Amino acid sequence: xxxxxxxxSMTAAACLTLALIYGLIWWRQRDAWANLLFSLTAIGxxxxxxxxxxxxxxxxxxxxxxxxxxxxxxxxxxxxxLAWFVLLYFRAGRPWLLWTVCGMRTVSLILNFTTGENxxxxxxxxxxxxxxxxxxVSSIGAGVVNPWMIVGQASxxxxxxxxxxxxxxxxxxxxxxxxxxxxxxxxxxxxxxxGQPALIVWGNFRWPSTTSxxxxxxxxxxxxxxxxxxxxxxxxxxxxxxxxxxxxxxAEAANMGFWFRDLKRQDFGASERWRQQxxxxxxxxxxxxxxxxxxxxxxxxxxxxAMERAYQSDGxxxxxxxVLLPDGQVRWFACQGRLTFDEDRKPLGLHGVSLxxxxxxxxxxxxxxxxxxxxxxxxxxxxxxxxxTLAHELKQPLTAxxxxxxxxxxxxxxxxxDLEEIREIxxxxxxxxxxxxxxxDRLRALVRKGEFQPQxxxxxxxxxxVLKLLNxxxxxxxxxxxxxFSPNLPSIRADRVQLEQVLINLILNAKDAxxxxxxxARTLTVSARTVQGSFIEISVADTGGGIAPGNEEKIFEPYxxxxxxxxxLGLSLSRSIVLAHRGRLWVENLATGVTFASPKSRIxx
Numbered sequence: 001x002x003x004x005x006x007x008x009s010m011t012a013a014a015c016l017t018l019a020l021i022y023g024l025i026w027w028r029q030r031d032a033w034a035n036l037l038f039s040l041t042a043i044g045x046x047x048x049x050x051x052x053x054x055x056x057x058x059x060x061x062x063x064x065x066x067x068x069x070x071x072x073x074x075x076x077x078x079x080x081x082l083a084w085f086v087l088l089y090f091r092a093g094r095p096w097l098l099w100t101v102c103g104m105r106t107v108s109l110i111l112n113f114t115t116g117e118n119x120x121x122x123x124x125x126x127x128x129x130x131x132x133x134x135x136x137v138s139s140i141g142a143g144v145v146n147p148w149m150i151v152g153q154a155s156x157x158x159x160x161x162x163x164x165x166x167x168x169x170x171x172x173x174x175x176x177x178x179x180x181x182x183x184x185x186x187x188x189x190x191x192x193x194x195g196q197p198a199l200i201v202w203g204n205f206r207w208p209s210t211t212s213x214x215x216x217x218x219x220x221x222x223x224x225x226x227x228x229x230x231x232x233x234x235x236x237x238x239x240x241x242x243x244x245x246x247x248x249x250x251a252e253a254a255n256m257g258f259w260f261r262d263l264k265r266q267d268f269g270a271s272e273r274w275r276q277q278x279x280x281x282x283x284x285x286x287x288x289x290x291x292x293x294x295x296x297x298x299x300x301x302x303x304x305x306a307m308e309r310a311y312q313s314d315g316x317x318x319x320x321x322x323v324l325l326p327d328g329q330v331r332w333f334a335c336q337g338r339l340t341f342d343e344d345r346k347p348l349g350l351h352g353v354s355l356x357x358x359x360x361x362x363x364x365x366x367x368x369x370x371x372x373x374x375x376x377x378x379x380x381x382x383x384x385x386x387x388x389t390l391a392h393e394l395k396q397p398l399t400a401x402x403x404x405x406x407x408x409x410x411x412x413x414x415x416x417x418d419l420e421e422i423r424e425i426x427x428x429x430x431x432x433x434x435x436x437x438x439x440x441d442r443l444r445a446l447v448r449k450g451e452f453q454p455q456x457x458x459x460x461x462x463x464x465x466v467l468k469l470l471n472x473x474x475x476x477x478x479x480x481x482x483x484x485f486s487p488n489l490p491s492i493r494a495d496r497v498q499l500e501q502v503l504i505n506l507i508l509n510a511k512d513a514x515x516x517x518x519x520x521a522r523t524l525t526v527s528a529r530t531v532q533g534s535f536i537e538i539s540v541a542d543t544g545g546g547i548a549p550g551n552e553e554k555i556f557e558p559y560x561x562x563x564x565x566x567x568x569l570g571l572s573l574s575r576s577i578v579l580a581h582r583g584r585l586w587v588e589n590l591a592t593g594v595t596f597a598s599p600k601s602r603i604x605x
Contacts, residue, residue, distance in 0.1 A: 003133040008053040011216050015046035018223050037085035038222055044078025045219050049212035056137040056208055061124040064138060065117035071211070072112040072119050072152070078215060079105050082186070083159055085222075086166050090178070093166035101162055104155035111148040122146045132208050139208050156190065163187055178225065185221030189214045259337075261288060261350045277333070277356055279325040296322035296330065303335075311347055315339035320357070332361040405429065454493050459528040459536050460485045462496065466503045467526065477511055478519040484527035492536055494581050502574040502585075506540040513544030535583070546589045 019042035026036040051071030058064035083101045087093045108119055116122030124143040129136045167183025170176075193214035257274025261267070268286045275282060278294050292300055299321035306319035317337035322330055337352025412422070460483075467474075467481060474481060507524065514522045525541040578585040 002135050004056055004135060004137060005053065007133070008049045008056075008212065011212055012046040012049040012053075015042040015049065015216065015219055018042045018219060019046065022226070034085060034089040035226075037081050037088060038226065040081035041078055041085055041222070042219050044074050044076075044081055045212060045215040047074030048078060048215055050074070052209050052212045055139075056132070058127065058138040061127055061143075064127055064140070065121065065124050068120055068209075069112060069118040071209075072109055075152075075211075076105050076109045079155065079159060082218070083162060086163055086183075086186070089182070090166045090170050092169035092173070093162055097158065097162040097165065101155055101159045104151060104158060108148070108152035108155055111146075111151060115148050116144070116146045118146070119152050120146055120149050130208055137208050160187060160190055163190070181221055181225050186218050189217035189221075192217075256356075257354045259291075259352055259354065261352075263347050263349055274354055277331070277354060278323055279327075294323050294325075296324055298322070307350070310337070310339055310350070315341070315347070317350060317352060331356060331358045333357065454495055456491045457494055457496055457499070458491055459489055459538060462499060463503065463526050463528060463538065466500055466507065470504065470507055474507075474511065474524065477515075477522070479511060479514060479522045479524050482523060482525045484525065484529075486529040489528060489530060489536060498577045499581070502577055503538070503540070505574050510540055510542035510544065513542050513546075515544075517544055547587060549589070 019039040022035040022042070023039040026032050026039065029035070048071060051067055051074050054067035055064055055071070058067055080102050083098050087095075087098055112119035117124060121140075122144040124140060126142045128139050130139050131137075163183055163186050167179045167187070170183065171179040193211045257271050257277045259268070259270040259274050262269075268288045268291060270278075270280075270286060272282060275284070275286075278291070280286060280290070292303070295303060303319055303321050307317055310317035315338055317339070318335070320332065320334045322332055324330060333354045334357045335352055335354045337350050339350050340348045342348050463483065463485075467483070503526075507526070510524055514524075521543050523543045526539070527541075528536060528538045531537045575585040
């Protein structure tokens with residue numbers, strides 16, 4: 001077998017092999033259209049190689065003309081498939097240029113069968129023979145050039161412009177490797193492949209037709225880049241598999257389950273761990289309503305609202321809910337997820353994880369229970385310190401009620417009395433009774449044992465209520481009270497009794513700190529202001545001697561006290577209460593004494 005036959009046969013075989021490989025890849029992945037187009041380009045190149053071999057082996061003008069005619073069919077397939085491949089693989093290119101290439105090439109194919117013997121020649125008059133690769137091959141000796149050949153040449157130059165334009169776009173996009181290897185190779189070998197027939201026909205260039213060998217360069221460059229991408233994809237798949245294994249181990253260690261909600265098909269999928277956590281079997285079909293039915297009735301609405309907020313805002317879903325399992329158990333789960341969007345920013349699905357936080361929540365509930373019990377005991381134990389204040393607060397309205405009742409008796413004992421005066425006395429008795437009831441209600445609230453009950457509160461009202469309760473104690477110790485409230489303070493969500501306990505503790509500490517100060521210098525300043533846009537800072541400042549340097553944190557330690565009869569739990573408990581409200585409690589030494597400050601809670605507008 002001659003070298004000419006071997007070279008062109010191997011060219012065709014290599015192209016057909018690549019066509020088969022990438023055709024099968026497309027068959028397995030029907031959306032991978034670039035693979036199908038590469039396969040068709042390779043088939044077109046293989047057919048061109050067969051036509052080139054037929055031209056080289058032609059023994060007559062008729063055989064040579066026939067081989068050229070069918071080579072244009074192969075060229076049409078190769079060029080059209082290549083143009084569409086560039087558009088899809090590069091994700092770039094001007095569509096109008098693409099349709100121009102396809103249209104012109106199709107017209108040239110029609111002209112190939114309707115104007116003369118083929119698109120290149122109206123008539124081939126003679127065949128010449130040339131030495132090529134150590135043997136003699138056929139070539140065009142003489143003939144009449146077909147002027148419609150210009151249409152085929154124009155289609156090739158239009159394809160060149162289309163590829164160059166797409167490559168520039170890819171280069172600017174940052175994918176320079178693809179632009180150079182694929183785009184550059186197509187341009188180079190296309191110029192060579194298009195130039196050779198033009199030189200043979202228009203320039204009487206004495207050389208056999210080897211267009212397919214140039215096209216083979218295009219196929220080799222495309223195959224190399226496709227193969228490199230396949231290798232990178234395999235490496236990424238291996239890395240992804242390793243990461244998935246690591247993630248699975250981490251998820252199992254953290255008792256974490258994964259789930260996904262498809263918003264278009266309304267599907268709900270989850271990992272095996274998640275199914276076990278929520279009490280679903282492996283084979284059970286999941287719907288979103290099944291998930292909602294597993295939730296505690298008190299948490300369903302908040303979970304739906306959290307999802308709605310994610311859909312309408314930044315796409316981040318975060319919540320915590322309880323789950324009622326079929327065996328009656330109640331579990332707590334912290335959930336976090338993120339929305340995926342399509343090109344129009346419409347939500348496609350919600351991916352998330354659920355973390356079993358039951359041990360943590362049980363520990364928190366137990367700690368909260370203990371904290372409430374300790375707080376209750378400290379409030380009861382602190383009643384002796386408030387006894388004089390409470391006695392005064394109750395004595396005043398009771399004395400007024402007694403005086404008014406005695407006055408009414410005197411008026412009624414006389415022959416004549418003013419009815420309006422009696423009504424005024426009765427109104428005063430009612431008012432003093434209400435005042436006494438308020439004192440008793442505040443006392444009952446302080447000593448009552450109850451659970452954490454957050455509600456919307458106004459910081460200024462809370463402070464004034466506490467100052468009213470402690471007013472007598474502050475007055476008899478000669479303490480001047482100053483309140484400073486920023487305008488338009490937002491409300492806070494907190495437990496009223498617990499925050500009152502914190503303020504009472506801080507104010508009584510301030511009173512004790514000023515015990516050795518001159519009476520005219522005893523000033524208590526209670527202020528409330530907005531800080532960082534979402535916190536309220538309440539500070540209690542006194543004009544006492546301050547705290548010894550280095551003891552600013554020590555005073556918050558349990559059982560640390562400077563009072564002879566103190567337990568050393570007041571400030572420690574106060575800090576834990578503030579922390580439970582997502583705030584912090586700290587102390588600062590000022591030039592005139594000491595101040596305690598505490599942002600109580602995030603603002604819930």
